Amino acid sequence: MLIERRWKKWVFFYIPLTIFVLGTLFPFYWMLVTAIRPDAELYRSWRAVNNAPFWTVQPTLEHFRDLMEKTTFPRWLWNTFFIAVISTGISLACGLLAGYALARLKFPMAGALGTSIFVTYLVPPTLLFIPLADIIRDLQLGNTPWALILTYPTFLIPFSTWLLMGYFKTIPKELEECARIDGATRFGAMTRIIFPIAVPGILSAGIFAFTLSWNEFIYALIFLSSPERKTVPVGVVSELIRGDIYFWGQLMAGALLGSIPVALVYSFFVEYYVTGLTGSVKG
C-alpha cells in the first residue's frame, strides 16, 4: 500500500467522506427534528425569538401518537409488509431457478433468453402502468393487494435473476459436479449444494427486492384507492396531505416509522449484501 502524508489523507479522504455522509443523512435528521417538534414551534415565524431551526427545545411524541391512533397508518404498514414479503418470495423463487439455469445449464437460446430477461428490467413502469391498469381492471383485481403482488415481480424477477446468476457464476462448477458424482441429481446438487452456498447472494437479492417493493409508488398509487388498503409510501403522501393542508408533523413521523423495517433489514445484513454484490466463494 501507499504511504501518504497526513494532510493528504485529510484532504482526500476524511473531509470528502464526512461531506458525503452529512449530505446523505441531513434530510433524515431534518425529518426527525420536524417529527418531534411541537406544532406551535413548527408553524412559527422565521424571525421569532428563540427560533432554533436545527433542533427543538421541547421534543414531543404527539405526532407519532396521532399517526398511530388517528390515521390508518398501522394498516398501511401491514399492507406494505404483506405485499413486499409475498412479491419478494415469488420473485426470489423464480429468480433462483432462472438464475441457476442461465448460469449453469447449456441449452439453445440461453444467451438470448438471458439478455431478454435483463432487458425487461429496463422496461420502466412509465411504459407499463397504462396497460397494466387496464388488465387489473379486467381481472377485477383493482384495490386488492394482489394487483401489486402480481405486478411487482415484473421488475423484481429480472433484477434478482440477474443478481443471482452473477453469484452462481462465482461458485466453482466442480462443487456440483462432485455432488452429482456423490449421488445427487442435477436438481439435488442445486438445492443441497449450490443454494446453501449462495445464501449471501440470495439474501442480498432478497433485501434489494424487498426494498424495491416496499418503496414502490406508481403502481400502488394507481391500483389501490381506498385508504385502508394503501401502502406506506402512497398512504403517507395521499392521506396525510389533504388539499393544501399538510400534516407536517405526522408526515415526518410516518416517513420515519414507515421505513424502519427497511432500515433494520439493511443494518442486519450489511455485510451480506456487500459480499452479495461483489460475489466471492473460496472452495
Add this chain to the structure above:
Amino acid sequence: MGRARDIRLAYLLLAPALLLLLTALAYPVGWEVWTSLTDLSPVNDHPTSFVGLDNYRRLSGDPAFWRAAANTVAYAALTSAVKLALGLGLALLLARPFRGRALVFLAIFLPWAYPASVSVIGWYWTLSPPIPTAYSVFMGNMKYAVDGALGGGAWAFVSVTLFNIWRGSSFIGIFLLAGINAVPPELFECAALESKSAWRRFWLVTVPLLKPFLALAVFLALTTAFADLANVWMLTAGRIVYPVLGTHAYWLAIHGGQFGPASALSLTLAPFLLAVLFVLFRMFDPPDQERA
C-alpha cells in the same frame, strides 16, 4: 445423463420467470402499442376505433409535448452526469477498508433504501415549505431568485434534480465499488509503482478498468431518469409545474382517461431507451459477462 435432460431442466427452471414476465410485460407492451393506434378511453361512449398514427401526429404538433421531452432530456443528462461523478468519487473513497466502513455503508445506502415517496416529502418540506413555516420566507426568497434568474419552474427543476442526485448517487457509488472490488488489486498496485500522479493513474488505469461498470451505471441512471414519473409527481405533490414525459402520460391516462394518446406518449420513451441500450451493448458484452 445427457444434454436432452439438461435442456429440459433448463426450460423447466426458466418457465415460472418467463411466464410471469411474458404475461406481465410482453402482453402489456403489445397492448400499449396497439392502443397507441386507437382512441381507446374508458369514458368513450362510442366504440373504440382505429386511428392509425393520429395520436403520434397530434403529439408532434403539441408544444407541451416538446417541452416535456426537452425537460426529460435535460433532467436525465444532468442527473446522470452528477450521479456518476459523485458515485465514482464515493466508490474510490470506500474502496479501501477503514474502521467503521460498514456504518458508512449503511449511511450511504439509506437514501436509496428509504421509500422515495416519504423521503421526498422531507425534501419538499425543506425546499418548498408551506407559507406558515418557520423558515418559509427564506426558502421562498430562494425560489424567487432561482425562478427569476432561470425562468418559471426552475426551482421545481432544481428540487427534483437535487432529490434524484441525493437518492441515486450513493447507489451508483456502491455499484461501482462492486466493480472496483472485481478488479485484481495487483493492477492498481502495479499502476501505483509506475506513475506517481494519482490523477494520471485515475484516468489511465481506474477508468479504463471500470469501463463496463461505468457504462452500466450510466445506463441505469439514464433509463431511470428518462422514465421518471414518481419522483417528479411526488416532489411537486401532483401539481406538475415541471412536466416530464412520464407525468404527462400519467395525467392523460389516469385523469384524462385518454388511453390512446397516453400510450403513444409513453411509447415515445422507447426510442430513447433503445438508443441507450444499443450504445451499451456496443460498449461491452451482454450482462452475463461483466460480473465474471
Add this chain to the structure above:
Amino acid sequence: MAQVMMKDLNKKYDEVHAVKDVNLHIRDKEFVVLVGPSGCGKSTTLRMVAGLEEITAGEISIGDRIVNDLPPKDRDIAMVFQNYALYPHMTVYDNMAFGLKMRKFPKTEIAKRVGEAAEILGIQELLKRKPRQLSGGQRQRVAVGRAIVRHPQVFLFDEPLSNLDAKLRVQMRVELKRLHDRLETTAIYVTHDQVEAMTLGDRVVVMKDGWIQQVGEPLELYGHPANRFVAGFIGSPSMNFVEMTVADANGALWADTPGLRVKVPPASAARLGPYKGQRVTLGIRPEDLRVATGADAADYSFDTVVEVVEPLGSEILLDLKAGPNVIVARVDPTVRAKHQDKMRLSLHPERVHFFDNKTELAI
C-alpha cells in the same frame, strides 16, 4: 472393483473435436494415468467416464455395464478435483459423509466408514472443521477421503496435486501410491506432469490433440517411445532432437548434419536402410550423453562448445552447440566446464532414437 472399457470414444464440441477414437482397456485394480499437454483431451476423457460430459460417439463401460446413458450418480465412481471442490458450508465430516447420506446408508455405517478413511489419511482431528480452516494439503486429504469412504468401483483423479506446492506434491504423490496399493481400486488419473505420470501409473496413456499417442508401462514409454511427441514429452530435461541426413559411407550408415556426424548404431541400421539419402530426426536423451574419453569409439563422438552451465548439485546440465545444433547433456557433477569451453561428447549407441520426419513415428 471393475474394469473400464472405452471403445471408439469421441467428443465433439461445436467447433472442437476434443477426443478422437479413443480405445482403452483399463484392467481391474489398475492405476492408469492419462498425461499430455493442456487441451489434449485427457480431462474430457475423464469427464466422460464420470458422466459429466456427454459422449458424442463410442461407448464406455464400467464393470460389465455400458454407462453411456447413466447419470454420474449411478456410475459408482468417485472423483477428486484439482480445486478440491469441498462443500464450503459443511464440516469435514459432513463433506465425507455426503455421498453416503445421499445413498441412504445407516448412520452407524457412515460414522464407521468416515472414521476409517479419516484414520487412513490422518485427518481425525479435522472432522469438525470447515474447509476454509484447512491448509491446502489438508483439503486435498479431505477430498481424497470423501472419495474413498464410498468404496466406489473406480477412482477418478483430475489433476489432484496441481494446486499444491512442490514439496507437498511429492509427499502426496507417495501417499496416493500407498493408498492405491492398500485399497486396490481401479483408478484413472489425469495430469500434465510427466513425473507424476511415471511414478504413479501402472500404465501411462500419452495423449495429444485428442489422440492417444501411446499406451504403456512407464519404462516402456521412456525406453521405446512410439513417436517423436512421446519421446519429447516423457523425460526431463527433454530428449534432444537433431535433423540429419542418412548417408552411406565405408559400408556403414551415417547420420550427418553440419557440425555433427555420427555412425548409425548397428541395432538401428537395418531399419534405417530405406531412408538412405533422406532426412530423419535423431533423438538422444541428455542422460545418454557423456564427456568423451579415449575409450569411447570415435564413431559415436562429436565436438561441441559449452554455452550454459547449470549445476544442480547431483548433476550438471550443459547447454552445448554442435555446429548450429543446440544439445543438452546431463553430466557428472565432477565435470569442470565453463562458457565457451570446447568439449567432446560421446553418445550411448544403444539409446539413440530415430524418427521419420513426415509421420514423426519411431523408426
